[in-house]
Amino acid sequence: MPENFFLSWLIIETAPMNFRFLISLATTILLVWALNRSWNIKGTPVPPLGKFLAPSHGFWQNIEPNGYRLPEMLNLPGLKQPVTVLFDSLMIPHLFAQSDDDLYYAQGYITAFHRLWQMEFQTHAAAGRLSEILGSGKDDAVLNYDRQQRRLGMVYAAENALRGMERDPVAKLVVTRYAEGINAWINALSYKELPVEYKLLDYRPEEWTTIKSALLLRSMAQTLNMGDKDMQMTNALKLFGKEMIELLYPDMEPVGDAIVEKPGKWNFDPVPLNDTIIALPDELVKITGLSPPDPNIGSNNWAVSGSKTQSGYPILCNDPHLTISLPSIWYAIQLHAPGITCMGVSLPGAPGIIIGFNDSIAWGVTNAQRDLVDWYRVTFQNNRKEKYQLDGAWKDTRKVIEKISVRGRDAFYDTVVYTHWGPVPYDEHFRAENNRKHFAFRWVAHDESEELLTFYKLNRAKNHADYMAALDHFSSPAQNFVFASVTGDIAMRVQGKFPARKKNEGKFVLDGSKSSQAPQAYIPFAHNVMDKNPERGFVSSANQYPADATYPYYINAVSYEAYRNRRINNLLREAGSVTVADMMNLQLDTYSIKAEEVLPVLLGFVDSSILTTEELNTLNVLKSWDYYYKKDAEAPAYFENWWRNLFASIWDEMRNDSLSLSYPTAWNTIHLIKTKPDFAFFDDQSTTEKETLTHLVRQAFKKGVADVEAWKKEKGTALRWADYKDTYIEHLTRMEPFSYHVEHGGHGDAVNASSRRHGPSWRMIVSVEPGGPNAYATYPGGQSGNPGSAHYNSMLSRWADGNYFKLLFLKQPAQPAAGVLFSTTLKPE
């Protein structure tokens, strides 16, 4: 380009006057045009350089000056009465409104002020609209992601969710006013004020609509509640047989306490189920690359009764483990209006507070694993797919044409066929491996529901009865709700819409030609797993099996957690006179019961007489390890590599190029190692000779040591767990300069479940006291979504160092309050 302009300049200098003027004018216009639009140079996107670099309008304007604040007064259309917003030193807004109308409007407005780009990007991702912003991506990766979202019925799910929301006048008001607040922020934005991501990717925010809040909630459900292995189990059934799969994938592993243990005290008669036989399939489903849910997505929560705390009042703790990204997944906020004084974290894009406390109660959530996905085999009349077989007749399908706009290309049209079971995601046009068989996707979160009401009511709850009433509105994503109140109650409730299943129902693909294969009923909410003030003086959940064996409904899921939950319960059982500091230590605990249980066994297989010096050193490091995944420890990296290599070589049978199979859990693998050393799977299938477990363990050890040594050589540094694990907090666009590497201990199987990309996305500890809640919290990021703000990552280092902030809980909007940075009054226009 520069040569061209030099050329024009030369022409201008030598041409006659009028001609020179015209050429110069044309060059200027061309230059401005070229600098005012984005380019894609050989696959590398280039932002509009003039627009983007102009200090008056471009990214320079996103650099916040020190002490940046909103104006003292903002006039907003649609507001009814003034709302006072106090920002504390963590940049957490405290909203004081005079009605619900204004409260949720202000929540939308203020959240958009900090997080607009993220809110919109996440809902675009949920709706399968990323190609609009990013183009089709390398090898159409982005387009295929969008197609998958559409084909899984995410928009359909959100539309149903919204219908449920709008059926209730309160929920409708909340979600509508929230949207209006967001739009008030969007409508006042000029290019100059756009978040920097819009400038980089060169697009503009669109109007916020209520469906986007529904999309966000359903996207959370997708993260948490779409876990499924029906196809993998169907394949395993065919390949290994029924007996073997019960050994490989037991529904319930006899380990630790269930979330609720009250044997024989489930005081209700379960819904009777008819005895229609659910036929087990006998087939292979050749769809590859179905990804199992990430085992590092889980959470911890617990509440300790006043009988076990130093203060005599309950302490409630929660740390949800999610993919840790920037801008942070959570946005902390306090909401105050007649009837509500609540603080905690919200999901940018959804009104209300999801995890938090008020002056009477506190609550938190962990994910409730359960099989909520079913695949129904569907037979179409012909390849036009207009009719499918059901109960001996042909039933009409519904076709939805999905238009996917693709940046820099023509729009892509995809036809998704819906049956009454749900959409058929995979066919000859998408993941065509198995195009002669079709499966309809049934997901509980496709149904209408009214979760917003749960949060509306929880935010205002005064006691256990209010909490119970709030949860009666909650269907999806199923969660374990922990609760504590000033009056001394603690409680746990596994809440969601769960199918009432017969044994093995829904574990494999189902026959979609019979309507009798649908779940006959859903478990009545009153029959869900729950407990209040158990004798042991605490309630806890860490994604483990929900109930003791006497619970009268069949339960299964992809897998249940086996280690964190035991560590938490062991420590809580022993604890007395518990303080907030004790609870911080527990949340930050890096001890792994898995390592404790398997390492001594593995060490027993090693023959030290045939080891190299490096291997002998490793052996000694491992022998003296205390099983804590501390930042500076050496042993965890060796153990992890040893275990990873062993796991892969034991289950080499599960790596299959033409169909998906599920890996057994770590706990079950260890169980088999200990109890069945001659198990058939301990033979490496890639070799002809028969391997023994001893051989596999020794081989994995050698390989593990070699892997770590290679890492050390490559990095040229001493081995430290924090460096080896390399916790990476990535910006949603994956732009590296907006992301951070942090040093942090922990492991997915430890209470501090920090892995490379996942971990405690919010750590909260609340001492629920009559004088007002004492709350401590931190999260890996900051309140502002702007990489040009001091609050983009202002909590990150404290999170990494295992420190907490004491949260400021304000009862009145009076100023000056200690810890308040500035205030803004939102005024009706």
Added chain:
Amino acid sequence: MKFIVQVVVIALLGWLLTLFLPWWGIALAGFAGGYVVKSNANFTAGFIGIALLWALHALLIDLNAAAPLAEKVASLLMVKSKALLVVVTSLIGGLVGGFSSLTGSLLMAKRKRR
């Protein structure tokens, strides 16, 4: 002297116009400065006027920055340092300033004998 006046006029106009116009307000500033104050180096005057304006503005913003966004953007655009990003910024502004000023100077101009 005329040259310096032209530089200053273009820079000032560039600043004023972009208060309410999009970034390309600088092109109008260059054009006006080129047309009204003709010097014997119109391109250079426009170039320097806008390049100076942009460099100063960027530096001023960065002087009081609460976070190192300029460093991050430099790294994103594969420009080696923040200082270099300021240079690139001012060059791009300068190009637009230079060509627009030249264009302005050529509007209804009589050819001058050299």
